[in-house]
Amino acid sequence: MKKILKFAWCVVVLCIATGCHNLKSQNLLRIAASPAPHAELLYALNEDAKALGLCLKVLPLDDYRIPNRLLLDKQIDANYFQHEEFFQDECERYNCVEELVPLVRVHIEPMGLYSKKFSSVQELRRKGKLTIAIPVDRTNSQRALDLLESCELISFKHTSSLNATKRDVCTLGERKISIHEIAAPLLMSSFQDVDAAVIPGNFAITGGLSPQEDSLWLEDFSTSKYANIVVVRKEDLATSKIQKLKQLLQSDRVRLFFEETYKGNILTTPLSPQS
Structure with missing residues (x-):
């Protein structure tokens, strides 16, 4: 796996012309990012980065398991x-609470409910049997179930939805709902085969959807609970290039x-974990 990742990294670095050849190697910063909007933002900031004496090398990845x-x-x-x-959740999984830290909160992208078969949540509510796809990873699965509860397609067997899974879903009325858990990058290619899918904002945008215009239901933008963050190693936190980032x-x-690019589909957040 490491050999494959290193090869992929070398290919990306060779293919991205950032004009950093005059900057010292200690100012080189290698950052893995989701293709959209994360990597797109970093590409757009390339000249600003060079003005700070920072050379960004961006590795676009859509597999959540790798970065x-x-x-x-x-x-x-x-x-x-x-x-x-x-x-x-990742820190608990890999036992790295003391090794990795959030550097800064950057933006919030909403998770939404999408369908190619129905034009409204009301239509979904009237259907006696539904198949809905959600992300398979634990935190985004919980987030998707919360969204389905908020639009009254499901309820939970217990009063609290904290740490709920699809096994805790209780249908409303006589409606029968089948929840399919799918890897987040595959939701866009799979949601035509189900009645509806709950898709994270970045994958919806990459797939050509507008969360504001195309979703049947959109989660509340006002919460910063799901703010997207930049993460670094704790030992590097005080270094010059990390502070420049x-x-x-x-x-x-x-x-x-x-x-200018996303027209209200993504919000920035000024909050910084390390301010």
Whole structure:
């Protein structure tokens, strides 16, 4: 696996022309990021990064299982793909609470309910039998179930939905619901085969959907519980290039990029875990 990842990394570095050849190697920062909007933002900030004396080398990845392992193995210097709940779950899974830390909160992208067969939640509610796809990973599965409860397609067997799984789902009325858990990157290609799918914002956007215009139901934007963060190794937190990365991602250019590119589908957050 490590050989494959290193090969992939070398290919990406060779293919991305960032114009960093005049900067010193200690200013090189390797960062793994989801293709959209994460990597797109980093590409857009390339000139600003160079003005700070920072050379960004971006590795686009859509597999959630890889970026934290790359960071722990010191094959990259930072990653930008996950929200805080997912990160906390990963730290528990890999026993790395003392090794990885969030650097800065950057943006919030909403999870939404989408369908190619129905045009409204009301139509879904009237159907006697439903098949709904949700992400398979633990935190996004919980998030998806919360969304389905909020639009009154399901309820939970217990009063609290905390740490709920599909086994805790209780249908409303006589409706029968089958929950299919699918890897998040595959939801876009799979949701035509189900009645509806709950899709994370970045995969919906990458697949050509507008969360604001195409979703049947969208989670509340106002919460920062699922803010997407940049994560680094704790031992590198005070280094010059990591602090420059933080400065870069807290600049007004980030807000302008999301406003101009995503037209309200993504919100920035000014909150910083390490402020």
